[in-house]
Amino acid sequence: MKRVGSTTAFIGLFVILVGLHLAAAQKDAPAKESAPDVPDAIAVPSGLEPVLFVHASGSQIYTCQAGADGKFSWTLKAPEADLKDRKDKVIGEHSAGPTWKLKDGSEVTGKAAAHVDSLDSDSIPWLLVNVTNNAGKGQLANVTTIQRVHTHGGKAPGYGCDESHKGDETKSDYKADYYFFAPAK
Numbered sequence: 430m431k432r433v434g435s436t437t438a439f440i441g442l443f444v445i446l447v448g449l450h451l452a453a454a455q456k457d458a459p460a461k462e463s464a465p466d467v468p469d470a471i472a473v474p475s476g477l478e479p480v481l482f483v484h485a486s487g488s489q490i491y492t493c494q495a496g497a498d499g500k501f502s503w504t505l506k507a508p509e510a511d512l513k514d515r516k517d518k519v520i521g522e523h524s525a526g527p528t529w530k531l532k533d534g535s536e537v538t539g540k541a542a543a544h545v546d547s548l549d550s551d552s553i554p555w556l557l558v559n560v561t562n563n564a565g566k567g568q569l570a571n572v573t574t575i576q577r578v579h580t581h582g583g584k585a586p587g588y589g590c591d592e593s594h595k596g597d598e599t600k601s602d603y604k605a606d607y608y609f610f611a612p613a614k
Contacts, residue, residue, distance in 0.1 A: 465578045465608055468545045471557035473574050477610040481568050485510040485523050485607060488600035489553060489583040493590035501592060503585035503599065512607070527558070529575070529607065535567030537609075539575055553583035553603060571611040579606040 462479035487510025491503035507525035514520050521531035530536035539558035546554055558575040583603025590597070 462608065464610075465576060465606070467555065467576060467578060470545050471543050471555055471576060471578075473557070473576065473610050476613055477574055478613040479608050480572065480611045481609040482515060483512040483520065483529075483607050483609075484515075484517075485512055485603075485605045487511055487523065487603065489585070489603050491585045491599050491601065493594045493597045493599075495592075495595065501590045501595065503590050505585070506598065508603075509600070510603070510605075523607075529569065529609075531567055531569055533565070533567030535563070535565035535569035537564075537569045537572050537575070538562040547580045549581060551582070551584060552580040553605075555580060569609060572609045573612065574610040576608045576610070577605050578608070580604070 462482050464473065464479050485508075487508065489508055490506045492506045493501055494504045495501050508523050508527055510523040511519045512521040512523055512529065512531070520533075521529060523529050526538040528536055528538045537560045539560045541556050542559045543557040544554040556575075556577040558577065560573050560575065563570060563572065581604045583601050583605070585601060586599060589599070
């Protein structure tokens with residue numbers, strides 16, 4: 430009988446140790462991303478899953494230019510932003526292209542496929558972006574689609590662009606969340 434009790438105690442200790450090991454492994458494993466709730470117009474096609482979330486903080490750069498109709502307006506030149514992970518660590522940058530480049534050596538360039546107005550009327554739209562080029566081996570290597578959501582700021586000013594300011598640049602501070610999607614495994 431004593432042997433049964435020590436065997437039961439051993440099994441109980443073993444189960445506890447395995448449980449602690451699994452809990453530690455889950456704690457160290459990166460959390461699986463969840464797709465943001467978005468309008469259908471910028472929904473990601475089926476068969477894709479979110480593989481990375483970043484928060485961008487920086488500027489939208491605009492240039493004063495004449496349009497085909499001869500009227501001057503601020504035209505987006507490029508974004509210029511730091512990309513931060515969920516722990517607020519800078520892991521890359523967002524620039525002209527538009528391009529997203531990570532410190533792991535991977536990068537993607539994309540083209541806007543759809544947009545919806547931001548919930549904040551003073552902010553740039555939410556976007557669905559199709560990746561047109563991938564480079565490097567890293568987190569962005571298999572990314573095919575990007576969503577820009579939760580925008581704050583970034584719109585061009587509604588004044589100050591006329592013939593006397595042709596070629597002038599202005600920066601508008603913005604923040605946004607970007608979700609990167611790749612084919613589901």
